[in-house]
Amino acid sequence: MTEVLVKPAGPARTSSRPSGLFRLTPASGIGLGIALVWFSVLVLLPLAAVVGAAAAGGWGAFWNTLTDAQTFAALRLTVIEAGLVTVVNGILGTVVAWVLVRDQFFGKRILDVVIDIPFALPTIVAGLVLLSLYGPESPVGINIVNTRQGIFLALLFVTLPFVVRTVQPVLIELDADVEEAAASLGASRFTTFRRIILPSLVPAITAGSSLGFARAISEFGSLVLISGNTPYQTEVASLKILKFIEGDNQAGAAAVAVLLLLVAIVTIVILDVVSRRVARRG
């Protein structure tokens, strides 16, 4: 940059539009600056701080926290539950989106609005909602409080809209032509779905699933009421972090946080790679 600025007038300046990779017009320079400052203050610096906090106790302390049987159990439970929820969402979310786009039925518009409720509700309210139907006072006689099934259900509830809302617009945009072309070439409806429609949806499904997964590993509000928080049984990572903080163990909390961060990043990268592969292969 500096070198470009101090360069005397020459051939490089004849082009009014900078062509180099790092040369910016004043306007885009300011834009990039604002974006970076904003992003840093909100995201990058806090993230760096938490990594710093986790590292403060040294590698040994970090490792000890994570290999502590109770913490490990909480992390394992969180990742497994979130994984299962992601799989279920990927399938059922696509089905719901399909029904909302392709089928005509009474109450469709209402259902379309209701889908967003788990999004809009504070998650503690979501927990309360589930508790009132599937809690100790359950009118249907099902009590999921303090069970892993309860955690599963709560996570499903709060992550429901993600896949639906990412798949829906893609499904609306799909050309009817393409499906008709497949049909006239002899493809059955199932084959058309598998080889023509699904590959177009996969990027949207994975995008929605990643969001859902990220939400599931970080879920806190609804689980406070439902999970019961029994160590080794129903204790999830986010509640474990709370426990560490309450026990004045900042480094431990930060260690778990950093691990969750890593899991989230790895998952998003894996899903992205998968979606590129599948979308290309057909």
Add this chain to the structure above:
Amino acid sequence: MSIEVSGINKKYGDFVALEDINVSLPTGQLTALLGPSGGGKSTLLRIIAGLDTADSGSVEIEGVNATKLPPQKRNVGFVFQHYAVFKHMTVAKNVAFGLEIRKRPKAEVKAKVAELLELVHLSQFAHRLPSQLSGGQRRRLALARALAVEPSVLLLDEPFGALDAKVRKELRDWLRRLHDEVHVTTVFVTHDQEEAMEVADEIVVINNGRIEQIGTPDQLYDEPANDFVMGFLGDVTRLGNVRLRPHDIELALSPAVTPGTPPAFAGVIERTLRLGFELRLTVDVEGQGETTQVVLSRTHARALDLGVGTKVWLRPATGAISVPVLGVASA
């Protein structure tokens, strides 16, 4: 007969898209469905392919009653107006799709795909994605994909639409040559009369959901069944109480009557327009509500020394094709 369409009716709500359509198309023929937009020609094509169903009537393909058959079972190749290529598959995969579904052996699929890509001049693009192709190339890809399954009938919806003039022209010549090579019964929809006249063996003129006329390009041009067909297939003007082609009008500087010729109409030249080798005149004919268009060669016009304001006499040329103007009393 390769395609036998009888008594087809189709309504969308109150709108009559097709009314009592009867057509039979012999094997190996290249047919154009010609008519203005919204006239029902694409609907007819979709009904033949099984993509739409008729309210009544029947469709027979190669002697099999296909009325109730789903598109998968009709063995019809359909080329869509907007290509409808599979965007996530390479060119070769697109063409192979129909064959892979039929579970043909891999080697056979590969050979067939290579052969078809050769035919549509896309061999060097086999491993590209459709998004990397031009409009004309995508259309050829769609055609190759439809031909891969060896359909008994090939249907094309506006195969030359949305392309620039030069590409249209190339594709047109190419389709005609392709048809002469492959010999599959082909039906294409177009709203461009020039395209239909140039490419097709037979033209079915469809307007407002009804067939106006069926015939070879020459028949339609020389013996139009009515006002509409005549107007749709070329320039038409009015002289007295008939409609005829502007180049079928004889122009003279005096009313001199040769025995046996019809009487001439007197008029004054209102406007002249030079277009290459021809001269188009707008003549205000006495006692006729609208003006008459006349086309002359430039040499002829120069010999007569014509200009705006010249008084002329017009009469239909001997052997001119004309149809009566509907609802107009003799002028």
